[in-house]
Amino acid sequence: MTLSHRLFYFPSENDTDKSSGYSINLWEPGDMNRKIGTLLILAGTLLITAAQASSLEYRGVPNPVRVKLEDTLTFLKSMKAEQALPKNPASPLHREVFGEFDGENYLRWFETRIKRIGIDSCGGGSATACAIYFMPTWMYLTPYFVRSPLSRVAQLAVLLHEARHSEHDHNGWVHVECPIPFLDDQGQEIKSYFSGDKLAGLKACDDSEYGSYAAEYLFMSHVADYCSNCTATERNEARTIADQGIYRITDLRAREALRRDRADH
Known part of the structure; x- marks a missing residue:
């Protein structure tokens, strides 16, 4: 019996005879x-x-960020609705966009759209991430995302929002300009939840109940209402993101459709 002295072996790309x-x-x-x-x-x-919880391929993503993302996706996969509910609580619009409220379903939805994550400035500023429909399966995180201490809930808002942009339907659900002035129902100026930047006049809004901000709203409002294994802090943050995010749907018909979808369910 011969004891090999090689404990680990890593072949080179063209290594066919195991000699290199x-x-x-x-x-x-x-x-x-x-x-x-x-x-x-x-x-x-x-x-x-x-x-690793996901099947994602990472390109140039710092290992601490990769570990953080995998923890967040593990959290996503674990999400369950309250067991006392007689049926799955997903609203009609939620079912159209995501299907049922279920962590494994959410992860499948994400992984069918995003398969690779890299790093890019995405235009700079306080952008957190970007995905472009003509570069399917790719999502890019920005330096702002990398250095920001985003919670798992906030990260999921970004990840699912950008995954919606990767779809070919409606040219990736492109954003429209936010109105000037851009105010909520109480007359307060609407700012980004993540950066605090003013949004009036920026291409940071939607005009459909099916776009990226609508998908983000549907997911966050369901997490706030039904996630049984989320903490109170996580559910409260999801509620805040949903309540602020619905104003990003500036078409009043679409915004009312989202509100009615939640109220009637």
């Missing part, structure tokens, strides 16, 4: 501390890969 590539030789002389450190790094990488 990268290996760690524990039996040759050298700095044992360095070798052990390398093994620990490799083991950590393998554990992170094994624990």
Whole structure:
């Protein structure tokens, strides 16, 4: 019986005869501390890969951000409605956009649209992320997203919103300009939940009850009302995002359709 000295072997791209590539030789002389450190790094990488909740491919995404996103997607997958409810609580419009209120369903919905995540400025400013329908399956996170301490709920608002933009229908549900002035029902100026920036005159609104902000509203309002394994803080934040976000649907007919959908259900 021959004991191989190669503990790990990583073939190169053109390695057909297994004679090239990268290996760690524990039996040759050298700095044992360095070798052990390398093994620990490799083991950590393998554990992170094994624990990944999604099927996403990451390109240039810092590992801490990747770990944070996977934790958020694990949270998404775990979402369940209150068991005491007689049936799934998804409203008619929610069913049209997402299907039932169910974490595994949400994750499938996301993964059928987004398969790769990279880093890009997305035009700069305080943009958090972007997805473009003519670059299907890609989503880009911005430096603002990377450095911002967004909660899991806030991250999901961004991820599901951008996933809606990746759809070919209606050219990716492009945004329209917000009105000037841009005020809520109490006459207060509407600002971004994430950055606090003023939105009047910016292409940061929708005119449909099926667009990205509508999808974000439907998801967040259902989380606020029905998520049984969310904390009170998470449900309250979801309510805040929904209550503020519905004003991004500036077409009054579409906004009323969303409100009626929730009120009648």
